[in-house]
Amino acid sequence: MALSTLKARVSAATRPVAPVVDAVEGASAVELHEAQQADGGQAADTVMDWLGRRRADIEAALPSCVEPGVFLTAVRTALPGLSRCTPASLLQAVLTCARFGLLPDGQQAVIKAEGSTAVMVPMYRGYVELMYRSGRVRSVHVGLVYAGDEWSWEPTAPAPLDFTHKARPDLPRAQRGEAVLAYAFCWMENGARSQVVVLNREDAEANRDAYSEAFRRAEADGSKSSAWHTHFGDMWKKTAIRRLEKTVPTSAELRKLAVVEDAGDEGRVQVVHAPQPGAEDAALAADAAAAHEAAEAGQEVGALGAPVPPPVVKARRRGRTGTKKDRAGRRAARRAA
Incomplete structure (x- = not known):
């Protein structure tokens, strides 16, 4: 007999005859969370296995300087305290850590529960790490x-x-x-x-x-x-x-980390997927360069300390060609005629 509900599949999966991961094949984050709550939190292991099935996405988000095995070990250590969080928010928090290459080990970053939502919080050592990487x-x-x-x-x-x-x-x-x-x-x-x-x-x-x-x-x-x-x-x-x-x-990556931390603190989405390599950084770098140039221009001062006004470009009147002497000569010729 086919198992029609996710809860039934989870219950079947907890028996010795089948591994848990088979029960969550094709399950959405919302379905999994509903089943977890219906079971009174007993399906916490299922949530962890569901996250494990996204290993390829997590590894794709990691920068080359971070060893995937080390990162995933830190994630596994953090997971037991997050069993009440929704799988979607947990995946988001893990991907956010991976996106910045910060280990959720309590030193560079932590993943903490805000009610049923998992949030990545960078620690000061995480900021220091990204400063060095710049x-x-x-x-x-x-x-x-x-x-x-x-x-x-x-x-x-x-x-x-x-x-x-x-x-x-x-x-x-x-x-x-x-x-x-x-x-x-x-x-x-x-x-x-x-x-x-x-x-x-x-x-x-x-x-x-x-x-x-x-x-x-x-x-x-x-x-x-x-x-x-x-x-x-x-x-x-x-x-x-x-x-x-x-x-x-420093780097666009470090500025982005501050934005992401503020979003998590305010209950907004942090990072939901790994962006295309280089695209986001290039845009941030361009914005930073433009802001820097504007700031530098605004700091120029004259001899007495007053701001230097922008150069004034006067528009040339149409039809005025030649030197001043030539134009005076043409006017005299018109009067004589």
């Missing part, structure tokens, strides 16, 4: 300054004297005190040093309150499960990195 950055420095550390910041001093930080890891945590600052800067391949971004705790909390929808949701429902609740220090450092990214030439 080929323009030699070294990235990001960290927290504790009350017991020695540090100084003098923005008007020449680099590298403008900022110094001498940590005291030899002291017990109690003697180091609480974290007071997050900072980020980088050295470029051409030998230049970027500006130093410095944020105190109040700055970080103001940024969180103004922009993080995930934090507001977690506060409203009392779960306190957002990354700002569970990994405040990392989010503090990521805020510094994101501000630094806006001041240095």
Whole structure:
């Protein structure tokens, strides 16, 4: 007798006579999620196997610098905590990680559940990884300054004297005190040093309150499960990195990561498929170049510091040809006639 419903196929698949993956052949994400909910979550393994059937799509989305086996191992480690998420959102979150070549290992990125929706959240190390991949950055420095550390910041001093930080890891945590600052800067391949971004705790909390929808949701429902609740220090450092990214030439990929993170935080779609190689980056690079040229043009100043106005091009009147002397001669000839 044929199994007419997906739930029946899932139930049959859990018996020793057939593997689970045979039951989900041709099943859509919506059907699978409905069957999973009807079974009270007992079909979580089926969801994982369904995701495994999309391995080819996941590998196609990965950049060449990331080993597929390493990435898939990180995905398998993250899956058990996401069994209540819809398969469609889970596939999207995994593809988003793959698209940027970030491992969902809790270091470069995490895949977290927002209700029944899986969302990819890049960590500050993910941003650092993409900065290195841009080929323009030699070294990235990001960290927290504790009350017991020695540090100084003098923005008007020449680099590298403008900022110094001498940590005291030899002291017990109690003697180091609480974290007071997050900072980020980088050295470029051409030998230049970027500006130093410095944020105190109040700055970080103001940024969180103004922009993080995930934090507001977690506060409203009392779960306190957002990354700002569970990994405040990392989010503090990521805020510094994101501000630094806006001041240095890096890559279109890094700018796109910030856009994707904001979309996930606001509950919007992140990445649903792997784009054509190079097409998206080329468009982003063109937009960035145009914006850079416009900014450079707007920064030109005259001798007294006033903005240089654009050159004025006067239109030539029709019929006016020859030199001024020739035209005067023709007028005199017309008057004599």
